[in-house]
Amino acid sequence: MEEFDFIKSIQPKYYQQSTTIKGIGDDAAILRHTNEDIITTVDTMVENVHFSTKTTEPFHIGYRALAANISDIAAMGGKPTSYLVSIVIPTSWSQESLQQIYNGMQQLARRYRMDLIGGDTVSGKQLSLSITVIGTIRRNKVRYRSSALEDDIVFVTGQLGDSACGLHILLNKDEPICDKYQYFIDRHRMPEPRVNFINECTAIDRISLNDVSDGIANELIEIAEASRKTIVIDYDKVPSHPLLEDFSEEMQFDWKISGGEDFELLGTVSSHNWEQLKISADKTGTAITKIGFVKEDTYKKGIVWMQHNGQRKRLEKSGYTHLRR
Ligand SMILES: Nc1ncnc2c1ncn2[C@@H]1O[C@H](COP(=O)(O)OP(=O)(O)O)[C@@H](O)[C@H]1O
Numbered sequence: 148m149e150e151f152d153f154i155k156s157i158q159p160k161y162y163q164q165s166t167t168i169k170g171i172g173d174d175a176a177i178l179r180h181t182n183e184d185i186i187t188t189v190d191t192m193v194e195n196v197h198f199s200t201k202t203t204e205p206f207h208i209g210y211r212a213l214a215a216n217i218s219d220i221a222a223m224g225g226k227p228t229s230y231l232v233s234i235v236i237p238t239s240w241s242q243e244s245l246q247q248i249y250n251g252m253q254q255l256a257r258r259y260r261m262d263l264i265g266g267d268t269v270s271g272k273q274l275s276l277s278i279t280v281i282g283t284i285r286r287n288k289v290r291y292r293s294s295a296l297e298d299d300i301v302f303v304t305g306q307l308g309d310s311a312c313g314l315h316i317l318l319n320k321d322e323p324i325c326d327k328y329q330y331f332i333d334r335h336r337m338p339e340p341r342v343n344f345i346n347e348c349t350a351i352d353r354i355s356l357n358d359v360s361d362g363i364a365n366e367l368i369e370i371a372e373a374s375r376k377t378i379v380i381d382y383d384k385v386p387s388h389p390l391l392e393d394f395s396e397e398m399q400f401d402w403k404i405s406g407g408e409d410f411e412l413l414g415t416v417s418s419h420n421w422e423q424l425k426i427s428a429d430k431t432g433t434a435i436t437k438i439g440f441v442k443e444d445t446y447k448k449g450i451v452w453m454q455h456n457g458q459r460k461r462l463e464k465s466g467y468t469h470l471r472r
């Protein structure tokens with residue numbers, strides 16, 4: 148199958164968003180938004196960096212790549228509406244496997260009524276998937292990393308460390324996989340961006356927010372630095388699945404603090420809004436946990452402290468960093 152037939156095979160038969168004026172089929176797509184601000188974000192997933200074909204089926208490569216991008220829309224407080232896919236395809240990939248990548252994306256896109264409005268197809272040595280997601284946000288409801296204030300509560304949704312644990316199990320397949328650990332594998336393969344939860348919180352004026360792609364150490368430092376505040380968290384409060392305790396303390400620590408790819412939301416909110424935030428979490432079936440608080444910081448350096456085993460230690464940047472030599 149050649150490039151043009153491939154594009155035809157993935158072209159949507161109809162569009163779900165009334166804002167899509169022109170989707171696939173011309174030099175560029177046209178969208179019409181009048182009342183809302185637009186959010187755009189792009190993230191790339193590359194074979195052997197973000198996934199390995201040894202551990203990830205094509206369906207899940209597509210699903211995870213779109214989920215990671217939708218998660219960034221959620222981390223700004225918005226709703227995803229459309230996406231563009233730029234794909235680099237090695238000639239060894241079959242038409243069926245490519246279709247599975249798109250099926251994975253479609254499963255998630257359908258849930259949010261998102262339109263595939265364009266992209267690019269080229270051949271190359273390694274599979275690479277670059278997805279641009281467009282979303283909308285009501286004015287004044289954007290959730291910046293920089294809006295944490297003194298005495299805010301630090302919260303996180305869901306549970307942390309699941310994805311890194313799932314990846315560990317998949318990468319060490321020679322060890323027999325216990326059925327009870329399937330939960331971790333599923334969380335790695337099919338993360339759920341927290342769109343519904345954050346869109347239920349619109350009554351709250353101010354939330355500072357980040358999504359957990361790199362691990363909470365990095366994400367907390369990003370909030371602290373952008374807001375020029377100090378953050379203090381309690382390790383024992385960081386939520387995790389009970390079965391994570393089957394693994395060593397070191398592994399649990401590493402996965403919860405630096406693992407990343409859980410695509411949970413991490414943020415801060417005024418204590419006056421905590422009850423309201425919990426109601427939104429309940430309404431959307433989202434677990435939410437208070438893990439710390441925000442302090443004023445005379446030096447405004449954005450330091451994060453973690454209480455652990457009776458000591459308070461400074462959290463350093465950790466987790467996955469590209470371009471490290
Ligand atoms: N190559 C690049 N060119 C321009 N902007 C970039 C590039 N890489 C990252 N950015 C921008 O830097 C910021 C941080 O990116 P990143 O750490 O990837 O965020 P996230 O973890 O939310 O995906 C974002 O505003 C992103 O758009």
Ligand SMILES: Cc1ncc(C[n+]2csc(CCOP(=O)(O)OP(=O)(O)O)c2C)c(N)n1
Nearest residue numbers: 190195196197198199360361406407408467
């Ligand atoms: C085969 C494989 N090895 C390692 C990882 C772990 N991993 C790869 S990238 C990454 C961090 C997130 O990716 P990044 O490109 O930094 O996303 P962004 O922060 O831009 O959202 C992690 C934890 C993985 N998912 N698959």
Ligand SMILES: [Mg+2]
Nearest residue numbers: 189190191360
């Ligand atoms: Mg990114």
Ligand SMILES: [Mg+2]
Nearest residue numbers: 219222358360
């Ligand atoms: Mg992000």
Ligand SMILES: [Mg+2]
Nearest residue numbers: 360361467468
């Ligand atoms: Mg990153």
